[in-house]
Amino acid sequence: MGLTIYDIASKAGVSIATVSRVFNGSDRVSPATRDMVLSVADELGYQPHASARSLARRRTDVVSAVIPMISNYFFAEVLRGLQDRMAETEFDLLVFSARSLDEMAIQLDRALHRGRSAGVLVFSAPIAGELEALVGKASQPVVLVDGYHPAIDSISSDNRKGGTLAAEHFAQGGVRRPGVLMANRESVPASDRLAGFEARLRLHGIPLDPSLVIENSHPLNDGYNEQGGYAGMKALLSAPNPPDAVFATSDAQAVGALEALKESGRMVGSDIHLVGYDDLPIARYVGLTTLRQPMNDIGGRAFELLMNRMSGTANGTVHTVFSPTLIQRQSTRALAEGTVGEGIAL
Amino acid sequence: MGLTIYDIASKAGVSIATVSRVFNGSDRVSPATRDMVLSVADELGYQPHASARSLARRRTDVVSAVIPMISNYFFAEVLRGLQDRMAETEFDLLVFSARSLDEMAIQLDRALHRGRSAGVLVFSAPIAGELEALVGKASQPVVLVDGYHPAIDSISSDNRKGGTLAAEHFAQGGVRRPGVLMANRESVPASDRLAGFEARLRLHGIPLDPSLVIENSHPLNDGYNEQGGYAGMKALLSAPNPPDAVFATSDAQAVGALEALKESGRMVGSDIHLVGYDDLPIARYVGLTTLRQPMNDIGGRAFELLMNRMSGTANGTVHTVFSPTLIQRQSTRALAEGTVGEGIAL
């Protein structure tokens, strides 16, 4: 770089303080001086040095996002909503991605303690143990995205509600023996989805056989993947008394399950039913009934929440919850009386 | 924060210089002192302040990634490969995402001139005009990912080769009247894919009717999306003399095209053939023949290249090129003699 406030100041014939003021929104600089400084800066192509600035100000205009598994579609969509909102500001985004829940703590620690950012967005992590301790003594605001903790601002989709909707759909359609393809049990969203599902089934007096709840646990990821769904469905199908409808905690798992189902020769949507979660683009193409969440809005809202915290505007913990919607398609065709889904034939 | 090098120094009974030395890889500090400083720092939970550090050092350990459209699967995968490699270092990642090619220049300018990062990765952008000027006078190294410019380090997938492979597949299968679903023409990867495709057809003496090359142009995105593929295929089908095989410059477009095909009642894989690009997870499930690129490797290699540049190790421009592979599936079933794809029935 090599272009500092001193260069601008001397070229414009003012002091560095004045230049600094010009670059920090009108303090009290005369319009004439301001214009002159700006034109000199413009001509030379000056841009204030971000590190020096944040050191002097004792704050940065950077926010960090701590994310498990960056190639996940959900995060990508949420990040996009986030960046759209951020583009309107001076803020930049630091991304810390983790491959596992354990690694989340390491990444959060990095994000929190290096003075690099002014606020942190933590995605989809259960705030307990080490993470809770870190957030607790954090000196910068933290907003939970797709997670919940009573004492921390959060923005999430109502995962219990999603489970409830799935169970209700099953109950209305006359399902007798439901099964579940669960992601990693440590994953908060998955547990909540399961909890909502179980509770609603109970309400309808439909038993959920624990042996029909298959967890996809893997130390290195959170379990929302196709392989897990495939293997889980295989297991369900070979149970002594297989389920007549299955709720998968993600579309990725459901897509894998669909393949296992295809191999087994089952007719999905009549012999057996399947509901996924997320409404990925693929869900539409394979005719999968699923729960949709407003991912872009979640990202945008998350940034707003964080901004409020950073500026000290906020008071009291805020929990924003978006509700998922059930999108009915072919994979539960027979559950909806006469309704025909939009998916392709299975 | 409020925990500085002074706190550690006084608690450990040494000077700040010593503490600093300890935190900067062994300069020349006695092992005893080092251990003592480290244990004090550890106990207090000290982490050096990133801004102060980079101001004093006159460099940062942050790299920027300038990316068009963050929710695109390709970028997500490449970023993941990138972060895996970065996790082993002290580097952090700043993400600048742009919604259009125009916005790329704005974001690159931000990335380049705020002294926030030590190197920049520019994704999938044609380096010409404003972008070329920016990169040209950049004071930090730039590596092009999925792009090319003679004077700038780059790492990419051989898009021409992908087009060539598709054309070869068509030619071998006896295609007579090929069509193309093109993304935005400004997109370098798409143009290269088309160029390779055209050249190979020419080699085989197969004419490519320009009216059968449909561009999906939209000012706000680069055209790799389902809607564009859908609309483009509609147009191709209603041409006076429709194509018997179509090459789409992305799987997203191909998936949209598949839907248009389904609506028209065509049998994909026999009446008409379709080849996509990227090998997204969905390609497998809809039985789409496509070109696969090693996205994770691209990300990792990109970071290595940038590291070399930043450390001044590199000399001479380096262009690394990965080759795509054709994955044959149902959507071109009849083109491969007797070969049966792995996709689901269309």
Place this chain on the structure above:
DNA sequence: AGTGGATGTGTAAGCGCTTACATCAGTGTG
């Protein structure tokens, strides 16, 4: 004319760190 309050600008002291240079033991030489 003298005073006080705006208003615009400059001076200088940091922000938390790195690093050239100085300092101060120890050690081995002649």
Place this chain on the structure above:
DNA sequence: CACACTGATGTAAGCGCTTACACATCCACT
């Protein structure tokens, strides 16, 4: 036993910026 060395450590001068405070005008007012 004075000598130059060789570490190990300390001192202090920045890195480029922000900002409290001081200062200088200028303009009402009394």
